[in-house]
Amino acid sequence: MTARRLGLALAMLCVASASSSGAAAGRLAYLKGGAAWTVGAPGQVARQVPNSRGAVLLDLSPTDGTLAFLVGPPGADIHAEHVPALRPWLSRPPYTASVPLGSLVPGPTFSTVRARWLAWEGDGHALIAGTDEGNAGWNLARRKTFLPDQSALYQSTSQSGEVTAMLGSVQSPDDLGVLLYGPGARPGTEIFTWKQPQNLIKALKDAPQPALRRFLADLDPQAQADEVSWTATPPHVTRDGRRVYFASNAGWGVGSAGTTTSAVFEVDVASVKVRVLGWLGTFSGSVLDVLPSPDGQKLLILLARHDSNAQINTFVYAADLAGKRIKELAATSAPNGTLSTLNSACWLADSRSVALSVAYPRPQDLNQRNGFEPPAAAYTLSVKDAVDGKTLHRVSGATGVACGPK
Template sequence: MTRRLSSLALALLAAAPNTAVSGEVAGQLAYFKDGALWIASRPSQAAQQVPNSRGAVLQAFSPVDGTLAFMTGPGGANIHAESVPPLRPWLSRPPYTKSVLLSSAVPGPTFTTVRARWLRWEGDGHALIAGSDGGNAGWNLVKHKTFLPNQAALYQSTSRNGQVITMLGSVQSPADVGVMLYGPGARPGTEVFTRRLPQGLMAALRNAPQPAIHKFLGELDPQAQTDDVSWTVTAPQVTRDGRRVYFASNAGYGVGSAGTTTSAVFEVDVSEVRLRVLGWLGTFAGSLLDVVPSPDGRKLLILLARHDRNAQINTSAYVADLERKTLRELIVAQASSGTLTFLNSSCWMADSRHVALSVASPRPDDLNQKNGFEPPASAHTLFVKDAGSGKTLRRVPGVTGVTCGPG
């Protein structure tokens, strides 16, 4: 399944960015720059350095109250390295003028440091989860206790009230090809579809009237569908109100060089567990990395990589308006000849009208085993884009790890 959603070698389709700041963008924005964590209450305003954030390498906003969690390590700590050093977790609450160790809010001898590779909040903002090679660590900020989260937590999405959860996998295993749905209420885990039970997915494709979906359906190979490696599924994402879930899948179309395949985007009605394909979007050729609903649930951010040749991997960021049924490509930056572009991170702003993305465009020869085949932080640029027009409203050099906070 498609699991790695960022830090991929990418090359974005060309268009020169507009660097002017125009209009007001609502919502908090946090990012790494110059070895520390910075936060801006609005992207058009000057950012402030978060206290005690020197050496920060991971961060996440609480989706409820905007509490900023981050983890710090020794200088030069790399979460993509073969071995991650122990990282210390911190909390900073609005207005972000001080930071405290997480152990002061959730005391205990466990998880005072974690060799973490990722950090995220549950959708209801009650718990913080970090993942490492040796397992996951969790802190419940309501019960003030640590806990051991399930192993699928990185690929899990939760509604704002915490009653709806969706994740990759099946009843048997989170490693299976498929999408699981829990809730609302006390409903046990439901398999929206799995590779072994693809009937719902196939019925959604058959029921779509669009020619592009008919063509996609006609090119599916039943023999390829029986093999796990022929499937890709993006991590399913539930809307904040818990009414719908979105993901993309190639329905077992087959996976070629660098994940190249053909995929469609699917929507799940949570109350009835009804699956349908968004046929008006057509299909996407390449490798769909993520499908993320906007905070108001009315738009989707669709990230796609397309491998043309070793030195040319084109990436597009699309915004789909679910009400108007329109699709706009957000052109982030122009990659000059002989360069690749890395998509480091992206997120929706709280106003559901703007998208923030961090990208870099190094030359292939500059990426090697010594730097983990990752461009340096200084090579990245933050772009804040208008989702409706595609216009660049803000550009900040040297930014990685961009994260958007609640309104």
Template sequence: MTRHLVRLTLAGLALAPVAATSTEPAGRLAYLKDGVAWVEGQPGSALRPVPNSRGSVLLDLSPVDGTLAFLTGPPGTNIHAAEVPPLKPFLSAPPYTGSVPLTSLVPGPTFATVRARWLRWEGDGHALIAGTDEGNAGWNTTKRKTFLPNQSALYQSTSRNGAVTALLGSVQSPEDVGVLLYGPGARPGTEVFTRRHPENLMNALRAAPEPGIRKFLGDLDPRAQADDVSWTVTAPKVTQGGGRMYFASNAGYGVGSAGTTTSAVFEVDVRTLRLRVLGWLGTLAGSVLEVLPSPDGGHLLVLLARHDSNARVDTFVYAADLGRRSVRELAVASAPKGTLSILDSACWLADSRQVALSVAYARPQDLNEKNGFEPPAGAYTLFVKDAGSGKTLRRVSGATGVTCGPK
């Protein structure tokens, strides 16, 4: 099973240089630049760094009220290094003219600092979770209490009202290959499928009339399906409204070099628990890294890596319109000769029409253990693209850690 962080080292994301325009993001957009946190899209507010955010290395916008959470550390902090120093959590509410230590809202010495490698809000906007090498740390900002999240917190998602949660794993073990769903009609928990019980997944594939899915079915090897290392499943993502959930899986097709396989995208109706394959999307050759539903639940962003050789790893970014059953390729292959393309982060803006991507190009020989195999932050560029036309609307040099929030 593949379990990717948001930060993904890839090659071949082609985003042609386009002059910056005055187009404003259709929703709040936060990122790291020049060692501080910035938020765009706040109506009537001038663009300025968030107070007290110097040294920020991680951040996330609440999907509910836009509260910005960020972690700061000493100069030179690298969250990809062998050891992360203690990081201090802060919160900044709109219009982001001030920020306070998280301990002022959730008091107590517990988690006053964390050695975190990732940070994110739950979908209902009440819980903030940081992941460390020793375990996860959580703050409930409504109850003003800390808590210990489960180990699979990075690989789960929650609806806006908190009633629906989906995560990788099974009832028997979170390490088992499968998808678990909690919600209306799925209490205390429903296994959408597991490797040991793939009937739902296979029935969904058999019910699809599309030729590409039929060929995919014919190429499945029962011997490979029996081996858990042959399975890949992306972290399931619940729509904000909680009506549907999406993930991609190779159904045990087998995994080749650098995760290369063939996968399909699946949809679950949360109310009926019906699982179906989006056959009109066809199959995806490579390794699907994430499937991200838009805020309105009407579109999907699909991130895919295809490994041809150690010198060539192509990246594909697709925006799928679920209503029209159409797909647009937003970015594809062809990094400058001798370079890799590194996709730092991606998200949908609140209007469900624009997508933000942070990308850098780097020479493989410049990435080493000393710099955590990461290019400098200044090498990245943030692109805001129109998902319908593929047009680049805006870019910000030196921006990383992009996260999207509400209008």
């Protein structure tokens, strides 16, 4: 997940230090020192990926661990007004060699892309890069390029490829909502839209928790008719395709710097029924993403909170769905006089550990010249135990973290 995707709101290695209360399991990739790095599991020796000097974006396939990365000229910045041409490469485990993507998917169509984000689809067969002019896609199984839908950044697919959820509407592309495709939801079912919010309102009314009752009482049906009052995170399908998770403010309204109040919702794909996770309560600020773990039993909730013009912090919570417990991960607790800035985050394959790239800049050090973002060297990658919050592993200067299979 890139820094820009998280900031919509919305991306490894010499070990700086490490501590362990257990062994995290799962492959990691990240950017460090202007190159891409991979490590079989946190704490193991990292490997710099061949031909990755100048890498600015990367992602690991969730199925076979193939690493895709984009390489640019010296100083390439995906957040600049004009992104330079970036060349796509692939490296397969054990990452001892890299090949240009064009050698595996013939044709000059996308030999270079001016991409701001890069992501594998849920089934691991297709790779998508997002540019300002449109999206570029490579299907590795069919060895063909394709033009993905413009909403590709805001959609999620099950590992089988049979279930897809995205932000959108059947009736109108301008209508914010969650759209589901899959068994029982064909050709496409609107879970809700701001024009048709009944499913979310009913889910909130069915929740007995006091926090949800207070949230419901603040909803104004007249104000809800205005799309600017609505927010929703990109919906994420669990790998088994059974459930979808997202957060929405249900039209509660958006204040200064995106401040609002949101709840987390779950969709049962088979019945196309939505319910609110009332035991989580509500979240004040701006929920950036809700990421289910690989086994579908936990959620990673990313939140930005605007406390003042000089104090905007990012918070990360891990929620255990079975035990109905939530843990705030300490990596985002900013020291006095600093902000917490989250660059990227993902679940490791063990569904217990979380990788976070976080920096703690001083407000006065962020300005228009640096795009109000700290330099890559200021970030630290931390692998956290999502149950007890302990740090299992650290890597200084690591950004763009991506998680793959075991």
